[in-house]
Amino acid sequence: MHKTISIVEDNALFQQALVDVIRSDRAFALGEVYGSAEAAMDMLKNPPDIAIVDINLPGKSGIELIAQLQANAAIQCLVCSLHDDDDHIMRALESGAVGYILKDSTVGQISNALHELVKGGAPMSPYIANRVISFFRKPKIREESALLSVREREVLQLLAKGLQYKEIADQLFLSTETVKKHMKNIYQKLHVQNKVEAINKFRFM
Amino acid sequence: MHKTISIVEDNALFQQALVDVIRSDRAFALGEVYGSAEAAMDMLKNPPDIAIVDINLPGKSGIELIAQLQANAAIQCLVCSLHDDDDHIMRALESGAVGYILKDSTVGQISNALHELVKGGAPMSPYIANRVISFFRKPKIREESALLSVREREVLQLLAKGLQYKEIADQLFLSTETVKKHMKNIYQKLHVQNKVEAINKFRFM
DNA sequence: CATACCGTCGCAGGAAAGTGCGATTGAAAA
DNA sequence: TTTTCAATCGCACTTTCCTGCGACGGTATG
Numbered sequence: 001m002h003k004t005i006s007i008v009e010d011n012a013l014f015q016q017a018l019v020d021v022i023r024s025d026r027a028f029a030l031g032e033v034y035g036s037a038e039a040a041m042d043m044l045k046n047p048p049d050i051a052i053v054d055i056n057l058p059g060k061s062g063i064e065l066i067a068q069l070q071a072n073a074a075i076q077c078l079v080c081s082l083h084d085d086d087d088h089i090m091r092a093l094e095s096g097a098v099g100y101i102l103k104d105s106t107v108g109q110i111s112n113a114l115h116e117l118v119k120g121g122a123p124m125s126p127y128i129a130n131r132v133i134s135f136f137r138k139p140k141i142r143e144e145s146a147l148l149s150v151r152e153r154e155v156l157q158l159l160a161k162g163l164q165y166k167e168i169a170d171q172l173f174l175s176t177e178t179v180k181k182h183m184k185n186i187y188q189k190l191h192v193q194n195k196v197e198a199i200n201k202f203r204f205m
Numbered sequence: 206m207h208k209t210i211s212i213v214e215d216n217a218l219f220q221q222a223l224v225d226v227i228r229s230d231r232a233f234a235l236g237e238v239y240g241s242a243e244a245a246m247d248m249l250k251n252p253p254d255i256a257i258v259d260i261n262l263p264g265k266s267g268i269e270l271i272a273q274l275q276a277n278a279a280i281q282c283l284v285c286s287l288h289d290d291d292d293h294i295m296r297a298l299e300s301g302a303v304g305y306i307l308k309d310s311t312v313g314q315i316s317n318a319l320h321e322l323v324k325g326g327a328p329m330s331p332y333i334a335n336r337v338i339s340f341f342r343k344p345k346i347r348e349e350s351a352l353l354s355v356r357e358r359e360v361l362q363l364l365a366k367g368l369q370y371k372e373i374a375d376q377l378f379l380s381t382e383t384v385k386k387h388m389k390n391i392y393q394k395l396h397v398q399n400k401v402e403a404i405n406k407f408r409f410m
Numbered sequence: 411c412a413t414a415c416c417g418t419c420g421c422a423g424g425a426a427a428g429t430g431c432g433a434t435t436g437a438a439a440a
Numbered sequence: 441t442t443t444t445c446a447a448t449c450g451c452a453c454t455t456t457c458c459t460g461c462g463a464c465g466g467t468a469t470g
Contacts, residue, residue, distance in 0.1 A: 200365075369457085383419060
């Protein structure tokens with residue numbers, strides 16, 4: 001329960017601040033401190049429990065680092081970055097980060113984040129959490145989806161799985177002609193010309 | 206800055222607990238308290254700033270309620286539920302919830318969540334935050350994507366947008382025959398038989 | 411140097427998708 | 441009751457997709 005925490009951060013001041021946070025908390029042990037992603041790959045030799053990773057590093061980015069660490073060890077990576085744009089957030093989470101805090105966080109907030117992490121949480125700065133949640137929010141194109149009948153949605157559902165007309169027909173006990181008819185109506189209602197476009201629209205409803 | 210908070214919760218004990226949390230905090234004003242989603246639709250007449258919504262309600266579910274509230278007012282909905290499965294989490298966030306806490310939260314945690322909400326955050330219980338973040342994590346089927354050449358990925362990219370062979374060919378300055386050839390190779394490498402299946406695999410890489 | 415692989419292109423033939431036109435039933439709405 | 445509309449089915453026709461087979465130049469790998 002004494003968690004080792006390593007740091008990957010090129011800015012000396014911030015590096016020191018993080019070191020202080022960890023040193024001042026007896027629940028944590030300070031691991032290694034690196035100034036670049038390349039150097040940080042060394043942590044695979046003796047993996048810490050947690051790594052605090054900056055994104056903007058000289059050379060290889062923190063996001064790539066996280067992806068590579070994830071592929072080779074079970075290190076919980078907490079992003080600590082200036083970047084608060086959707087693209088960076090997405091890419092960091094995709095590559096396996098389990099938390100994302102901004103650099104304007106107070107010492108107390110960083111400490112809290114680390115404790116949340118060991119509790120199995122996924123600490124995020126308020127703004128980040130809000131962005132993350134907003135990714136899930138469905139755009140209200142419900143008007144369009146409301147246009148589709150229940151049957152049409154069933155067909156579209158199966159279509160999106162990659163089934164072809166014959167297979168859909170069999171599964172729904174229809175003639176393939178009926179499936180074609182449904183598709184024709186769907187295309188009209190969604191203003192599209194083919195399967196793939198219909199599926200793409202369907203994904204957002 | 207005096208935020209009104211309404212409650213939608215059928216369990217009397219829990220309802221009271223929430224009321225107490227709000228009453229004991231001078232930053233908040235207690236709005237209405239409802240025992241069902243149907244009754245809670247009344248809050249549209251005089252919308253509170255925040256609504257704490259249970260999912261498991263008699264009759265209409267809290268998720269539907271949130272969706273309908275979102276469509277008609279700017280109420281920040283905080284889910285407070287027993288359910289911690291991915292399906293409920295997803296659906297709640299899709300319908301517009303801005304936070305999701307579990308019922309095993311302490312009074313202090315609930316209070317914190319409310320304060321996070323007004324700060325523009327998206328409060329989540331640690332476990333929930335972890336699940337939410339894990340939705341983003343890319344399954345490491347990178348081996349398969351590595352099989353695809355750069356050109357093949359370009360083609361697949363355009364295909365996923367709904368373009369057809371002719372259009373892809375034009376855009377990449379190729380003959381449609383070449384596009385066909387690429388597709389054939391892609392199908393082989395991904396072990397699929399048609400466009401839609403290829404796109405589906407591609408989305409996870 | 412040989413082999414392998416990528417990217418380019420072509421043709422033939424069959425399978426699937428998409429369009430146009432039309433039809434029947436049944437249920438719901440006007 | 442008439443109208444409307446979802447759901448079902450059919451046929452003819454065009455377009456697109458998919459497969460199989462083959463080809464050529466370039467690059468990299470051995």
